[in-house]
Amino acid sequence: MPYLIKDTDIRAAIANCTQAKTLWLDTEVADYQTDKPRLSLIQVLEDASDRKGDRVFILDVLEKPKLVAEFIAEIMVNPAIEKVFHNAQYDLNFLGKKKAKNITCTLELARKIPYYLVPLPNFQLKTLAEHLGDFPSIDKTEQRGNWGYRPLTPNQIDYAKMDAVYLAQVHQRLLQLAYPDPAAEDIEALTLRYRQIEDRWQQLDTEVQQLKERLKAAMQAQNCSQINGFRLSSQTRTTKKVAFKHLVRVTQALGFDLDLSVQLTKEIQQKLGNLMTELPIDEEISTSWRLLIEEWEEQEIPF
DNA sequence: CCGCAGATCTGTAATTCCCG
């Protein structure tokens, strides 16, 4: 696990990385609570099969904007290299922002996986790693540690190293769970599975629904805004409206250029009647699909 | 602390269901 401090070493590592097809990347940031956060470390892993972190490169780039710029120019902007991050958005703030190309975000990936497959309380990288990567419970105390002091403690370096490993493991596992190809689905099997769980689901769903409604009403009635993690909140909002004729009158009188169109609902169309033909009407046609499910009687298989 | 992509909430319109 090379921890690189010298400029020449870091340059060599960057050059080496430009050959990779996929890189798993993480960063550590100092002074993140201030308005001038500083990039402290860039962790790079080329080999997803490394579960110990022996092959993670830790680039120490604190106060080295030139090397960071080089990293961005050589790697981040290069569309030929896939760069994987967790919550990529955050790291990209320091690594090229919108100029970065070919970015994969494991947080986005994880959120697309249905809850029943990955029933986790949150999608923090550590949580995903514990559950999907089969890592023992992970210590997160370093996350809020001070990444602006040097030298870093061995514990910090180890933590930084393992982040890249977790990322690669989680990424690979998420890909396995990702969406199946609709063209290759077994529709018959899907309908059978649906029927299998339909009854249980209906029971649970209707009960959950009712519990929510009863709680909402009860908490309102009993003036209880918070209990056992259930919170009742209310918000008002104001919608402003104006009679159409006033809008027309004012905008015309003042020569006000209001470039908007009005949606012709069924009601308005009826009122307009023949006038419809006089108007330059824009039509937008969209198609929506929906699934209808008929009731099911248990069918005996005849012999 | 902070930016921001998504989820969630909520009101309204559109569509479908249902009954005589």
Added chain:
DNA sequence: CGGGAATTACAGATCTGCGG
């Protein structure tokens, strides 16, 4: 088929959670 009720779709406002 009419017409009201129920369901679904959509859009705008607001909330949440992630990273360090």
